[in-house]
Amino acid sequence: MLAPQTSVSKWTPKTVAVAVSQGKQGKDSLSELLNSQVFGRFNAEKKVDQPKAVEVKDVPKTRLNLTLSGVVASSEPSLSLVVIANRGKQNTYGINETIDGTRASVKAISADRIIISNNGRDETLMLEGVEYTKISNERNITGSSGTVLGNNRQNSNQDELDKIRKEMAQNPQSVLKYIRLSQVNENGKIKGYRVNPGKDRKLFDSVGLKPGDIATSLNGVDLTDPAAMSSLWKNMSEMTELNLTVLRNGQLYDIFVGL
8 A cells, every 4th residue: 555547746755653651651641642632633534436456567677776665556556656766865656757867757566566667668676675576476456455565775774774673672652753643533433543754754754654644553453442552552662563554545555664
């Protein structure tokens, strides 16, 4: 978290923050934080119709020196996004957008690769860390959910993310520097948590999160449950990955972050 291919404006993500506390007082202080003005309250968004599937063609691997560090593969192409690095600079692109510093443009997006059009020739750019195969693991992206994959290895980002994980293991509340969650309520019930970047946006930018995404699940824990956040806080230091399901413009996306 592909229908007609339309251009998508470049995405500049903002930050997300999660509040967690340690010890016996963690549960009470967390509840106070989530109900305070720090997180705020928001009205939920309405769902849109489910989009159709798009086929990803079998094409040769590109020779361009590009790094595909993140993929948001949606069943609606206009909602799909990719994070590509070229010559040390990282940017986010949608379908039909030209990759900075090249004449190539994004033509199709799948969960483990994208198809680019390079001077009229279709070429495959694999997600970083995934070996090239002639047939995509997901030829068709269908249903209402998409997938966001980011292994965050490019440009020393893995080292930085390793430091982030160690920091969070020692002090789970430090996650607030990277991701902010604002509770979203609908009809008196928790709808999820709106995601925005924190003061340090390295983690946020590297995985394809978009400001305003509404997180509904984290590592299988239903975030609409009032007790969910307290439970997550207790296990935060043991997490080796984050599987976050977010709602974006009526579409569900699965965000994977390897830490």
